Amino acid sequence: MDWLSTLTAGGLVQQFIVGLSRSTILFIVSSGLSLVLGVLRIPNVAHGSLYMLGAFLCFSIASLFDNSSMGFWIGLALAPFCVAFVSLVAERTLFSRLYDREHLMLLLFTFALMLLCRDAVKIIWGSEYRSLAPPVALQGSFSVFGMLLPKYNLFLLGLGPFVAVGLWFLTQKTKIGKIARAAAVDRDMVGAVGINVSWVFAFVFVIGCFLAGLGGALVAPTQNINQGMDHTLIMEAFLIVIIGGLGNVWGALLGALIFGLTDSMGILVWPQFSIVFPYAVVVIVLIFRPTGLLKSTW
Amino acid sequence: MKRSLISIFALFISAVIVVWSVPVQAADEIKVGIIDTYSGPPSSYALDVLDGFKLAMNKINASGGVLGKKLAYVTRDDKFKVDLGLTSAKELIMRENVNLLVGTINSAVSLAVSDLAKKEKIPFIVTYGKSSNITGAKGHKFVFNMNENTEMIGKAAAIGLSKRPFVKYWIAGDDYEYGHAVADGVWNHLKKIKPDVQLMGQSWWKVGEPDFTPYITSILSAKPDAVIVATGGAGCIPFLKAAKNTGFNEKIPMFMHTATELSTLRPLGLDAPEGVIGTSNYYFYFPETDANKVFVEEFRKAYDRYPSFGSLIGWYTANFIAKAYEKAGKVDAEKFAEALTGLSIDTPIGPLTVGKFDNQLMLPMFMGVTKKVAGYDFLIASEIMTIPAQEIVTTEEEVKKAREQK
Numbered sequence: 001m002d003w004l005s006t007l008t009a010g011g012l013v014q015q016f017i018v019g020l021s022r023s024t025i026l027f028i029v030s031s032g033l034s035l036v037l038g039v040l041r042i043p044n045v046a047h048g049s050l051y052m053l054g055a056f057l058c059f060s061i062a063s064l065f066d067n068s069s070m071g072f073w074i075g076l077a078l079a080p081f082c083v084a085f086v087s088l089v090a091e092r093t094l095f096s097r098l099y100d101r102e103h104l105m106l107l108l109f110t111f112a113l114m115l116l117c118r119d120a121v122k123i124i125w126g127s128e129y130r131s132l133a134p135p136v137a138l139q140g141s142f143s144v145f146g147m148l149l150p151k152y153n154l155f156l157l158g159l160g161p162f163v164a165v166g167l168w169f170l171t172q173k174t175k176i177g178k179i180a181r182a183a184a185v186d187r188d189m190v191g192a193v194g195i196n197v198s199w200v201f202a203f204v205f206v207i208g209c210f211l212a213g214l215g216g217a218l219v220a221p222t223q224n225i226n227q228g229m230d231h232t233l234i235m236e237a238f239l240i241v242i243i244g245g246l247g248n249v250w251g252a253l254l255g256a257l258i259f260g261l262t263d264s265m266g267i268l269v270w271p272q273f274s275i276v277f278p279y280a281v282v283v284i285v286l287i288f289r290p291t292g293l294l295k296s297t298w
Numbered sequence: 299m300k301r302s303l304i305s306i307f308a309l310f311i312s313a314v315i316v317v318w319s320v321p322v323q324a325a326d327e328i329k330v331g332i333i334d335t336y337s338g339p340p341s342s343y344a345l346d347v348l349d350g351f352k353l354a355m356n357k358i359n360a361s362g363g364v365l366g367k368k369l370a371y372v373t374r375d376d377k378f379k380v381d382l383g384l385t386s387a388k389e390l391i392m393r394e395n396v397n398l399l400v401g402t403i404n405s406a407v408s409l410a411v412s413d414l415a416k417k418e419k420i421p422f423i424v425t426y427g428k429s430s431n432i433t434g435a436k437g438h439k440f441v442f443n444m445n446e447n448t449e450m451i452g453k454a455a456a457i458g459l460s461k462r463p464f465v466k467y468w469i470a471g472d473d474y475e476y477g478h479a480v481a482d483g484v485w486n487h488l489k490k491i492k493p494d495v496q497l498m499g500q501s502w503w504k505v506g507e508p509d510f511t512p513y514i515t516s517i518l519s520a521k522p523d524a525v526i527v528a529t530g531g532a533g534c535i536p537f538l539k540a541a542k543n544t545g546f547n548e549k550i551p552m553f554m555h556t557a558t559e560l561s562t563l564r565p566l567g568l569d570a571p572e573g574v575i576g577t578s579n580y581y582f583y584f585p586e587t588d589a590n591k592v593f594v595e596e597f598r599k600a601y602d603r604y605p606s607f608g609s610l611i612g613w614y615t616a617n618f619i620a621k622a623y624e625k626a627g628k629v630d631a632e633k634f635a636e637a638l639t640g641l642s643i644d645t646p647i648g649p650l651t652v653g654k655f656d657n658q659l660m661l662p663m664f665m666g667v668t669k670k671v672a673g674y675d676f677l678i679a680s681e682i683m684t685i686p687a688q689e690i691v692t693t694e695e696e697v698k699k700a701r702e703q704k
Contacts, residue, residue, distance in 0.1 A: 011519025018515045128342070129535055133569045134543060141545045148518050150511060150544040222543065223508045224536040232508055264512035271501035271516060275473075 014147040015268040016261070021153035023260030024160035025219050030237040030244075031167060031252040032211030038247020038297040039184045039204045042095065043103065045110040048234030049117035050209050054083045054216025055225045056125050059132045069135035076217045083213025084206050091205045096198060114234075118227055134221035152221060159218070163211075167249055170207070180204050184247065184297050239278075243285045245292030254293055258285075327370045328629060330619065331396030333386045333411065334425070336375040340403045343561060343608045347425050348373065349601050350612025351400075364620045365629065372396065376407050383407035387414050397629060398423065400615060405429035405476070412441040421635050423619070425611050428476065430483075433658040434692065434700040440635050442657040444615050446579050448476065451555050452483020453690040454577050454663035455526075458683060459484070459553060460491040462575075464524035466498050468517050471528030473502040480555060481528040498522045505533070510540035518549060527554040534562050538571055547571035558666045558679035560606040570677040574668045577685075579661045580607040580647055584682050590646035614645045618652070650687075656697045660687040 033047045058075035065071025090113070098106060133139070134152045141150040171177040179200050183190045191197045216229075223229070240259050244251025259278045266277030285293060332351070334344035355369045363369060372394055376383035383402055390396045391414075398421040402408055408427030415422035416438045423442045424432050430449040432441060446454075469485065471477035481500075488495055498520055501513050517525055529537050534556050541547045556562045557576030582594045582604045593613065597605040605613075621643055626633035642651040651660050666679025692700075 008519060011516070014515050014519060015512065018512045022509060022512065129565065131535065131539055131566060131569065133539075139543060141543075148515060148545060148549065150515075152543060153511060219508070222511065222540070224539065228506050229508060232506065264516075267501065267512045268516040268519065271470075271499060271513070274501070275504055 010145055010147045011268065014149060015264050017149055017157065018153055019261040019264030020160075020257075021156040022264060023256045024156045024163075025215050026236060026240055026260050027160060027253050027256035028163050028211050028218070029215035029233060030240040030256055031163075031249050032208035032215075033237050034241045034244065034247055034249050034252040035167075035171075035211070036205055036208035037241060038249070039180050040095075040099065040201050041103070042099075042106050042110065042205075043238075044208070045107065045234060046113040046117060047110075047209070047212050047237060048230035049114045049121075050083050050087060050212035051216040051219075051233055052121060052225075052227070052230040053086065053117065054079045054213030055220040055229060056121060056130070056216075057082050057213070058217035058220045059130050059225050060125075062132055067133060069137065072132065072135045072221065075132075075220075079217040080210050080213035083216070084210040087209030088202065088206050091202050095205065096202065099201065114230065118230065121227055130225040132220045132225065138221075156218060163214075164253060171249065176200065176203060236278075239282050243282055243289075243292055245294035245296040247297035248292070248294045251292055251294035251296075326366070327368045328364055328619075328623065329394065329396045330369065330371040331387070331390035331394060331399045332371050332373045333376050333383055333390070333399065333401035333407070334373065335378045335403050336373065337377055340378055343403050343426055343606075346561070346606045346608030347403075347612040347615075350597070350605065350609035351616045352612075353597060353600055353609075354613045354616035358616065358620045364623045365627075367629070369616065369620065371400075376402055376404065378404050378407075380404070380406050380410050384410045384414060387411045391418055391420060396420075398619070398631070398634065401425055402427060405432065408432055409436055412436060412438070415440045420631050421638070423615055425615060426608060429479070430692070431700075433653070433656040434697060435703065437656050437658075437697070437701065439639075439657075440631070442638060442652060442659070444611050444618070444659050446661050446663065447658065448479040448483050449692055449696075450658075450661065450663065450690045451480055451577065452485075452487050454665065454685045455484040455553060455555065456487030456491055457685050457689060458575070458577065458663075458665035459488055459524070459526075461683075462524070462551075464551065465494060466496050466523045468498050468500070468520060468522035468525045469528065470501040470503075470513060470517060470525060472505045472507075472530050472533045474505050474530065476530045477502070477505075477528040477533075481526060484526050484528070484553075503533075505530070507533070508536075510537050511544060514540055514544050514546045518546065522550060525550055525552040527552050527557075529554065535565055538562070538566060538574065539569065541574070542569060542571035547573050551575060558664075558668055560604060560676075561608065563668065563676045563678070564604075564606075567676050568670065570668060572668055572670060572677065575665065576668065576679065577663050577665045578607060578679065579663055580610045581664065581666070581679055581682070582606075583678060584664060584666075585647060585684075587646065587648070589644065589648075593646040610646060614643065614650065617643050617645070653691060655694045656692060658692060660691045662687045663690060 029051055036042055036044050057079035061075035061078055062071040098109060138152045138155050141148045179195055183197055183200055187197055240255035241252055244255030258281055262281045263278045266274040335341055336344055359368050374386035376386055387399055399415060400423045403426040405427040408424045412422055421440050423444055426445050428445060428447055430447040433443045469481050471481050503513060553575040555577050557574045559578045563570050594605060597609055622634050622638040622641055625637040638652055639657055640652060640654045642649050653660055663685040664682050666682040668677045669680040671678050
């Protein structure tokens with residue numbers, strides 16, 4: 001048990017903070033997935049593709065500005081909106097015709113869309129690895145009590161609560177959020193009181209995809225941007241949504257925290273078998289709460 | 299009427315097949331079939347090999363060719379897949395009538411094609427596969443390896459690292475065959491040379507792991523003296539990027555085999571971390587010999603970029619082929635294989651010899667440390683230390699042992 005002797009309080013805190021910042025990305029992406037799943041009842045497998053698209057767009061926009069720090073900020077600001085626009089077009093032309101179909105059809109359709117997106121990315125950006133540096137101000141790390149806290153991860157950590165509060169405000173306090181929640185419960189009734197459900201759905205879908213694009217743009221400086229990044233993420237995002245409770249945005253937050261923290265803590269405690277930890281937790285949660293930790297909207 | 303139409307059609311088809319299967323090879327050329335990965339991320343390595351090969355081939359042909367014949371080549375893309383590589387190899391032998399096969403970057407493809415080469419008695423020269431099984435356990439008369447292998451990497455890294463003051467090590471890498479082979483190679487040899495080294499722990503992540511930050515911070519809390527990073531093609535660049543972003547390279551020294559290679563450092567530009575220890579068989583700026591300067595000059599003139607190790611492999615592979623045929627005296631597979639075994643030629647990194655008992659090219663290794671140097675828009679290796687080929691090649695006993703064990 002050599003590794004136990006190396007565990008220190010500082011190491012635990014440091015690992016906890018890195019895990020939290022990873023949870024932030026997972027939360028942003030899976031809350032979008034959960035929103036679409038809860039309101040539109042679409043298991044959107046192509047959600048990961050939009051995340052990948054967000055990362056590639058952020059890279060391309062930043063490289064238009066010579067990869068300067070300003071370029072990254074502009075990329076981060078614009079890429080999610082570009083992804084949202086793409087999703088709006090997809091929703092109006094394709095998804096809106098499919099809402100009444102059974103889930104299996106929708107699953108197959110979004111799967112096909114995922115394959116198309118992957119090839120589109122390959123045609124546009126090629127299959128080489130892309131790399132984007134974080135802005136100069138967020139490079140390197142702070143040294144606090146011997147702990148090494150990467151600046152970019154702290155930035156992600158600070159951003160998480162804003163996204164969570166923004167989502168809470170949108171779904172609980174705005175009119176369209178209330179309508180969307182009502183539509184999630186009974187879409188026929190909402191239609192019956194004279195609301196154009198189709199546009200409510202479009203709005204929710206675009207918000208969900210915006211979050212995927214935002215997650216992709218945020219993650220771009222921390223990893224290499226390549227064609228495989230969609231499928232690693234979509235698996236994790238679905239697991240998070242399932243353990244949190246299908247369609248429940250707060251469930252996604254809880255799931256992302258559990259997933260991100262067990263992942264990073266597992267790496268600290270038992271690095272050789274760290275891959276197993278988050279999945280083991282998913283299994284345990286599903287044994288005791290088969291419908292997820294929080295109330296599912298399905 | 300219908301029947302006659304069908305028979306005309308059948309006649310046409312068979313005519314096409316007959317015409318196609320007529321040997322395309324002209325009598326006055328030696329045809330090399332190159333199988334490699336020309337699509338996807340590994341293609342940048344494969345294209346470097348091909349350009350180096352073309353450079354040498356054009357020069358050989360300009361000065362009269364080999365045995366009065368011209369060298370020529372055809373390429374096939376294996377898309378990094380074993381089945382495709384094997385089909386291409388068969389097609390090259392049957393339809394293109396190639397005299398020998400060259401390739402590939404994927405060790406699994408190399409091993410599969412090597413099996414075919416053994417059956418068909420056709421020479422196969424591996425360019426970028428790094429598995430030590432190619433010329434070790436699975437070696438035979440017709441297969442040659444022009445690249446370093448995981449055993450050689452292990453020995454060279456162990457020799458280099460043993461001269462540094464590190465005692466407590468951590469091993470981290472991609473959880474697949476190459477990652478473990480490199481890590482085991484380095485560690486086993488290091489323990490032999492310097493018995494007091496300790497292994498504090500290991501981290502293995504899945505191939506294609508998106509985020510290395512949690513792994514890096516966990517290694518930081520363990521505070522080893524140095525880390526051996528065993529990442530393959532896909533993991534090198536993102537790991538170095540994460541090391542730079544977190545400031546890891548400034549806290550703990552790390553060794554990564556390919557860290558100082560041009561193919562790794564060029565894509566990272568000035569975002570690469572400084573102070574990373576790496577081994578490579580070639581730098582375009584080292585050794586500073588006239589032969590190397592001439593090679594770099596010619597390569598830059600032809601392709602407008604610096605040559606990588608891959609370019610050098612392609613270059614000397616073509617030269618080895620030419621010299622082996624001249625020594626054999628005629629275009630014959632068996633004679634060629636016998637001639638190439640133990641053959642030496644002069645190269646930009648000095649004279650190189652093909653191993654007598656395993657057909658593995660005996661390459662020296664250079665260990666360097668990444669550094670920003672004015673004049674380059676990417677990092678280069680500094681404090682370069684040469685590890686001679688004799689110290690890292692597999693011995694006759696090791697080859698015998700490996701081949702008996704299979």
